[in-house]
Amino acid sequence: MSSSPIAGNDSLVAVRDLAVRFATPAGPVLAVDGVSFDIMRGETLALVGESGSGKSTAALALMGMAGLSGKAAIEGRIALRLKKGNECDVNRLSARDLRQVRGNEIAMIFQEPMSSLNPVYTVASQIVEAITEHTKTTSAAAHARALELLHMMGIPNPAKCMISYPHQLSGGMRQRVMIAVALSCEPSLLVADEPTTALDVTIQAQIIALLKRVQTRTGMAILFITHNLGLAAEIADRAMVMYAGRMVEQGAVAEVFRNPRMPYTQVLLRSLPRLGRPREPGQKLEAIPGNVPSALKRPSGCAFHPRCTFMVQGQCDEHAPVIESCGPGHAVACLRWREIAAGRAA
Amino acid sequence: MTGQVTVPLLDVRSLRKWYDIRGGVIPHLKGHVQAVTDVSFEIARNEVLGLAGESGSGKTTIGRCVLRLIEPTAGEVKFDGEDVLGFAPERLRRFRRDAQIIFQDPFSSLDPRMTVGEIVAEPLEVQKLCANAPERRDRVVELLDTVSLSAEYLDRYPRALSGGQRQRVGIARALAVNPKFIVADEPVSSLDVSIQAQVVNLLVDLRAKFGLAILFISHDIAVMEHLSDRIAVIYLGRIMEVGPAEALCRDPKHPYTEALLSAVPDPDPAYRRQRIVLDGDVPNPVNPPSGCVFRTRCPRAIADCAHMVPPLREVASGRQAACIRL
Amino acid sequence: MRNLKSIVGLTLVAAFVVLAAFAPALAPYDPLRSSVNMVDSPSFSHWFGTDELGRDILSRVIYGARTSLIIGFGAATCAMLIGVPIGMMAGYLRGGFDLVAVPLIDLFIALPGLVLALIITVMVGPSLMNLVLVLGFVMWPTIARLVRGQTLAVRETLYIEAARAVGGTPGWIIRRHVWPNIMRVVAAQFAISVSAAIFTSASLSFLGLGIPPPTPDWGGLVRVGFDFLSLNPLMSLGPGAAVTFTVMGFYLAGSSVE
Structure with missing residues (x-):
């Protein structure tokens, strides 16, 4: 605990035992419950989960933003390696230092760009503002940089886009502008919270291609938050699956999606219809019974146990599984993963 | 009497829905939002037709029009051989016993x-x-x-x-x-991933149990392939391609279908398709491109594509597409 | 904050209703019985003093609550009876009905309510019944406009489309879906209308166009007491405070809902 979790390795971010608790009128909610993970320099980590899994809250905590919308108690350690080489704990930064970290070191893009772009300012002024706020740049230089960024975003007519207001742009264009704003100060980490969920698949493909291109060019790391397993597999190097506020599986994409160890990941993958696979007429998908648990009433033990076919009474409903290594770089939180993997579990 | 067997349950001919745009100091007609233009399709009894398209393609409008929840501008909708657009209010109310709708958003x-x-x-x-x-x-x-x-x-x-x-x-x-027929307008899109399969399976069951015909509207082609017998791909209010679900997904004919399918991400890293990334945005339906509406984004467009609207024609057995380059 | 508003509002409303309902038990004297002690200052036997005919002012203020209650609720009910159907039909049916209703509503809203009420009262003559009808007539456009706006919002929801898809007629949809979903807002507006009616009627009475004597009525009491302000300020301030608290109570109760 005393030594830094990122000293001596290549991690950009090391999150240890992150817990986020909200006080709501309906009672306390443990949105994120003891999550640990690393993000390496230049890699893409996908944070996969359904609604209420805590994936967005975990990402906001990383930005020091989880407590902005209400009373949140954040525990744990979020070590971030800064560009200058030294490191800091995001969870213990002053508001002033946090503002420097946001934008400069970590930038974020959201599902709905409209909500984070100011409708009364032109695209140009929003990018220029983002640049001049964090760096000592003349307005003319910032303007030139804004134009260059929009060009890099693959916007057909950057000059015209500069003088547009957000509402004059299509969803895909707005998302490109938001990425341009996020990249304006060359952050070492981009947090992308469902950036393509509101977009059509052909536009989604454009944005994904763009993010990959930008990553190759700048070497930034991406934390990609999504509910779409296909998308996670497509864009990420590693994936982390969350369920009911906890991390349930983590590993290289090829491992997690080809050899999932956690029953939740397994059945979730099997429940997806896959394009272009032969099927029998009337054949059904494998459905997961039950509902996604409410954050107010989390099941005891392993949170997935009420929906799990491998559940053993007296075990899974009583003991929360610890995170175990189940392969190189592959971790799982399941009491029975060994039996299940060996095909011995019924 | 023998002809009656082949009458489709739903027969839509040249359906069109254009919304007027009025404006100016003295309000006058300034143009149209061409939401749906000359769309024709049939649905047989107990058949599921998937209507695939992106936002703004007009797929939801088509679903509302065939149920007359909105009034089409032109065209023909026949249900069981009867002219739905000619129904008087009482007959329309009775029609609602046969044709129903499931909405995308279960909250509102x-x-x-x-x-x-x-x-x-x-x-x-x-x-x-x-x-x-x-x-x-x-x-x-x-x-x-x-x-x-x-x-x-x-x-x-x-x-x-x-x-x-x-x-x-x-x-x-x-x-x-x-009902005999249900319009299912994105019924699983707003559900959590682990819940989608439950509802998809329910629809499969219900269709078998009640002999339902379904117009399944979705942007999720993987779900659609699983659930549908045939798929119609729609772009900017016009049908680009129609065909049996599996054949269409395995071997798309129209360049748009091809691009749409290639853009669907797959969770299996070993199963990665050759991706075709289309340039640009969907054009504005107020001022769609001349000729083929897809030509502005089409990787295979030639000069001739701008000159005529390609008709939907048979390109292989049981397969129809609207493209002059096939 | 909203909670405090509704607590204060509802307490004041409850106090007012209790005052009106149990006036005979609560008032120490008959509000109409005069005595020889004219324009007495407040004392233990007459807390607010007596008026120019020797009547107990406290008793008259308490009985005045009844008049205000009738006017407030009566006028608000009238306004609702006209405004709600017009607003709902304009909002749900749109078309020609809406095209006629909206300019009409706007026209009435543009006219100052008090002046309009004043003119009509002069024409029809002051009486309790007329006052209720006049105030109801002055207030319906506000309600119609609110109801129309609410109906328009509800009309666009998917559950209305679902009701149409199963064959629901406009009447059915208005009754089963539109009304239950706008009821809360209408109820809140009802309370605000009661407060407005009491306020306007007090203003009319103060201008001499209120309830004819000898019925005790707050606006009239304030007006009479005005002449004796130097002798007994409570003669005017007492009923004035009653108006203020009641109007405030209904207003707070109504505005705390939204």
Whole structure:
């Protein structure tokens, strides 16, 4: 605990035992419950989960933003390696230092760009503002940089886009502008919270291609938050699956999606219809019974146990599984993963 | 009499929905939003036709038009051989016993002030399908059971239900009148991934059990391939391609279908398709491109594409596409 | 904050209703019985003093609550009876009805309510019944406009489309879906209308166009007491405070809902 979790390795971010608790009128909610993970320099980590899994809250905590919308108690350690080489704990930064970290070191893009772009300012002024706020740049230089960024975003007519207001742009264009704003100060980490969920698949493909291109060019790391397993597999190097506020599986994409160890990941993958696979007429998908648990009433033990076919009474409903290594770089939180993997579990 | 066997349940011919745009100091007609233009398709009894398209493609408008929840600008909609667009109000009300709809958003499609029981009972009351209240109640319980909800949900309000449960209530409401045909407008898109399969399976079951014909509207082609017999791909209000679901997904003919399919991400890293990334955005439906509406983004477009609207024609056995380059 | 508003509002409303309902038990004297002690200052026997005819002012203020209650609720009910159907039909049916209703509503809203009420009262003559009808007539456009706006919002929801898809007629949909979903807002507006009616009627009475004597009525009491302000300020301030607290109570109760 005393030594830094990122000293001596290549991690950009090391999150240890992150817990986020909200006080709501309906009672306390443990949105994120003891999550640990690393993000390496230049890699893409996908944070996969359904609604209420805590994936967005975990990402906001990383930005020091989880407590902005209400009373949140954040525990744990979020070590971030800064560009200058030294490191800091995001969870213990002053508001002033946090503002420097946001934008400069970590930038974020959201599902709905409209909500984070100011409708009364032109695209140009929003990018220029983002640049001049964090760096000592003349307005003319910032303007030139804004134009260059929009060009890099693959916007057909950057000059015209500069003088547009957000509402004059299509969803895909707005998302490109938001990425341009996020990249304006060359952050070492981009947090992308469902950036393509509101977009059509052909536009989604454009944005994904763009993010990959930008990553190759700048070497930034991406934390990609999504509910779409296909998308996670497509864009990420590693994936982390969350369920009911906890991390349930983590590993290289090829491992997690080809050899999932956690029953939740397994059945979730099997429940997806896959394009272009032969099927029998009337054949059904494998459905997961039950509902996604409410954050107010989390099941005891392993949170997935009420929906799990491998559940053993007296075990899974009583003991929360610890995170175990189940392969190189592959971790799982399941009491029975060994039996299940060996095909011995019924 | 022999011809009657081949009459499709739903026969849509040259359906068009253009919205007027009025403006100016003295309001006058300035143009049209061309939401749907000359769309024709058929649905047979107990057939599922998938209508695939992106936002703004007009797929939702088509679903509303065939049910006459919005009035088409032009075209023909025949249900069981009868002209739906010519129905007088009373006949239209009776038509609603045969044709129903399931909505995308299970949150806003259920009246927050009504209990689950009242919501499912509404079609029975409106259509006077039950003689008295106890009979109606029994029927509602039966309907809830059909969608795997127990009778304990009768007195709950929608806000106390999860997304998947709400969607089941919406499906029970649609089934209440014993319809022959259902428009399913993105019924699983707003559900959690682990819940989608439940609802997809329910639709598969219901179709078999009640012999339903379904117009399945979605942007998710993987779900659509699983559920549909045939798929029609729509772009900017026009049909680009129609064909049997599996054949169309395995071997798309139209360049747009090809790009659309290639853009669907797959969770298996070993199963990666050759991706075709289309340039640009969907054009504005107020001022669509001349000729083929897809030509501005089409990787295979030639000069001739701008000159004529390509007709939907047979390009292989059972396969139709609207492209002059095939 | 909203909670405090509704608590204060509802307490004041409850106090007012209790005052009106149990006036005979609560008032120490008959409000109409005069005595020889004219324009007495407040004392233990007459807390607010007596008026120019020797009547107990406290008793008259308490009985005045009844008049205000009738006017407030009566006028608000009238306004609702006209405004709610017009607003709902304009909002749900749109078309020609809406095209006629909206300019009409706007026209009435543009006219100052008090002046309009004043003119009509002069024409029809002051009486309790007329006052209720006049105030109801002055207030319906506000309600119609609110109801129309609410109906328009509800009309666009998917559950209305679902009701249409199962064959619901406009009448059915308005009754079963639109009304239950706008009821809360209408109820809140009802309370605000009661407060407005009491306020306007007090203003009319103060201008001499209120309830004819000898019925005790707050506006009239304030007006009479005005002449004796130097002799007994409570003669005017007492009923004035009653108006203020009641109007405030209904207003707070109504505005705390939204």
